[in-house]
Amino acid sequence: MQEPPLHILNNIFGYSEFRGQQEEIVGSAINGEDCLVIMPTGGGKSLCYQIPALARKGMGIVVSPLIALMEDQVTTLQQLGINAAYLNSTLTREEKSNLAQAINHGDIDILYIAPERLLQSNTLNWLSTKDISLIAIDEAHCVSQWGHDFRADYLGLHQLKEVFPNTPRIALTATANQEHQNEIVDRLELSAPKRFVSSFDRPNIHYSVQPKKNARTQLIQFLKARRQQAGIVYCLSRKKVESTAEWLRKQGINALPYHAGLDTSIRADNLKVFLQEDAVVMVATIAFGMGIDKPDVRFVCHLDLPKSIEAYYQETGRAGRDGNPADAWMVYGLNDVVQLRQMVDQSNASEEHKRNERSKLDSLLGWCEVTNCRRTALLNYFGESVEANCGNCDTCTTPPPKWDATEPAQKLMSNIVRTGQRFGVVYNLEVLRGKKTDKVLQYGHEKLSTFGIGKDVPEDTWRSILRQLIVQGFISVDINNYGALQLTEKSRPILRGESQLFLRKDLKEDIEKKGYRKS
Ligand code: ADP
Ligand code: ZN
Numbered sequence: 001m002q003e004p005p006l007h008i009l010n011n012i013f014g015y016s017e018f019r020g021q022q023e024e025i026v027g028s029a030i031n032g033e034d035c036l037v038i039m040p041t042g043g044g045k046s047l048c049y050q051i052p053a054l055a056r057k058g059m060g061i062v063v064s065p066l067i068a069l070m071e072d073q074v075t076t077l078q079q080l081g082i083n084a085a086y087l088n089s090t091l092t093r094e095e096k097s098n099l100a101q102a103i104n105h106g107d108i109d110i111l112y113i114a115p116e117r118l119l120q121s122n123t124l125n126w127l128s129t130k131d132i133s134l135i136a137i138d139e140a141h142c143v144s145q146w147g148h149d150f151r152a153d154y155l156g157l158h159q160l161k162e163v164f165p166n167t168p169r170i171a172l173t174a175t176a177n178q179e180h181q182n183e184i185v186d187r188l189e190l191s192a193p194k195r196f197v198s199s200f201d202r203p204n205i206h207y208s209v210q211p212k213k214n215a216r217t218q219l220i221q222f223l224k225a226r227r228q229q230a231g232i233v234y235c236l237s238r239k240k241v242e243s244t245a246e247w248l249r250k251q252g253i254n255a256l257p258y259h260a261g262l263d264t265s266i267r268a269d270n271l272k273v274f275l276q277e278d279a280v281v282m283v284a285t286i287a288f289g290m291g292i293d294k295p296d297v298r299f300v301c302h303l304d305l306p307k308s309i310e311a312y313y314q315e316t317g318r319a320g321r322d323g324n325p326a327d328a329w330m331v332y333g334l335n336d337v338v339q340l341r342q343m344v345d346q347s348n349a350s351e352e353h354k355r356n357e358r359s360k361l362d363s364l365l366g367w368c369e370v371t372n373c374r375r376t377a378l379l380n381y382f383g384e385s386v387e388a389n390c391g392n393c394d395t396c397t398t399p400p401p402k403w404d405a406t407e408p409a410q411k412l413m414s415n416i417v418r419t420g421q422r423f424g425v426v427y428n429l430e431v432l433r434g435k436k437t438d439k440v441l442q443y444g445h446e447k448l449s450t451f452g453i454g455k456d457v458p459e460d461t462w463r464s465i466l467r468q469l470i471v472q473g474f475i476s477v478d479i480n481n482y483g484a485l486q487l488t489e490k491s492r493p494i495l496r497g498e499s500q501l502f503l504r505k506d507l508k509e510d511i512e513k514k515g516y517r518k519s
Contacts (some may be wrong), residue, residue: 033168175310231327300319332368367381475491
């Protein structure tokens with residue numbers, strides 16, 4: 001007789017009820033169905049595979065990309081009396097052979113394993129002779145080549161379908177828009193998976209994004225109002241992590257650095273202090289975070305722009321996992337954007353990949369520049385349709401001064417239509433701004449009615465208009481078609497003048513102050 005999932009939840013995990021979609025997910029997996037679970041960080045993904053792994057006959061396999069994460073989870077499970085183990089490179093020869101024996105005897109309930117280890121043919125051959133209850137693929141977005149956490153080893157995981165044809169597979173991640181979801185399903189070759197997409201809303205997180213003036217002063221003001229709280233301050237470079245942590249300490253803030261270049265023991269010590277003591281501020285690169293389970297992180301600050309909205313969401317998602325009010329605070333400047341663009345340009349990635357990264361960065365910038373509710377814009381980006389203002393973000397509580405950019409937006413959109421929705425940002429702006437480049441002449445676009453109608457608007461303003469149109473879903477970027485700009489279903493109301501586009505006034509003034517040249 002199978003033990004009912006609710007019993008396992010109550011008696012083993014000590015929780016009284018399932019949360020959100022957990023019960024349905026657990027049910028599907030127990031029924032042997034493949035599942036795709038999109039649930040924000042802290043939503044409770046682990047139980048979605050741990051419970052069916054225990055309820056079904058055999059050992060559950062959990063593919064996880066991070067050794068630290070595996071060790072954490074296994075310790076927690078062992079404390080609950082579950083026979084959990086991990087198989088990775090940190091085990092000694094003896095530990096490995098003991099573990100192998102335990103598995104052979106059917107003594108292990110849940111095995112955590114890194115993808116490269118699982119995919120070794122001797123491991124696969126061996127495990128294929130065992131009863132496997134379920135295979136969970138955690139951090140499934142790592143299979144996406146466009147994502148910021150891509151891991152080549154994940155690409156091989158589709159083999160599991162053949163090796164374990166009767167074992168349900170459940171892929172889980174906290175970041176995936178529709179496009180990414182499809183990519184995960186395709187690459188992992190999930191069989192008619194049930195999809196469970198939870199809301200990305202984190203209502204207790206207050207979002208705030210300010211233009212960078214004096215970043216340190218802005219940060220210290222923010223931190224001084226939160227003396228008794230633990231939080232994370234993200235910086236782009238290791239050097240900046242160290243200098244910022246040092247500076248904060250001089251200001252009397254209990255700050256510690258964390259980045260991949262630090263000595264392992266220092267890193268471990270700093271992490272321990274952060275987890276165990278109160279009110280520690282961890283200044284870190286993004287190497288810090290994935291899988292850190294500290295429920296009372298009260299704020300996540302960004303001194304530099306992350307790479308994308310997805311990355312931002314995941315990083316800020318580490319705040320307020322206990323459900324109490326928390327802050328996501330960021331300052332950004334156009335210099336950051338230039339720096340990030342250069343990093344993209346100079347990387348060895350393919351042109352296609354770079355185009356995608358630039359477009360992600362633009363979406364993030366577009367989100368920084370929104371004039372309407374930040375939360376609504378964030379959720380819309382992840383494909384959730386929300387209309388109401390949240391009342392818990394900076395744009396809701398202190399609406400920024402705006403100007404009406406509907407008319408230039410219409411010009412831009414009609415230019416996209418007239419050039420056949422086949423061209424990217426640069427070309428569209430050339431036509432709009434009346435540049436007789438070789439390409440423009442080659443297509444004869446100097447004869448279009450939209451040629452040069454945008455001469456009087458600075459290029460940076462055009463870019464900002466474009467970002468807003470993209471982030472609000474009026475224009476889409478076709479990544480598979482050289483980044484061609486295209487109108488969407490939502491475009492009509494703007495073209496007809498039934499809907500307006502507002503932009504931030506502060507931004508317009510900044511651009512004009514820059515002493516911009518008109519042509
Ligand atoms: P995720 O992997 O989605 O980031 P976790 O699985 O680590 O989230 O869960 C986040 C926290 O929520 C954990 O501390 C976990 O114990 C707790 N949790 C998960 N499900 C429940 C539940 N049904 N009832 C109470 N607490 C839960
Ligand atoms: Zn809001």
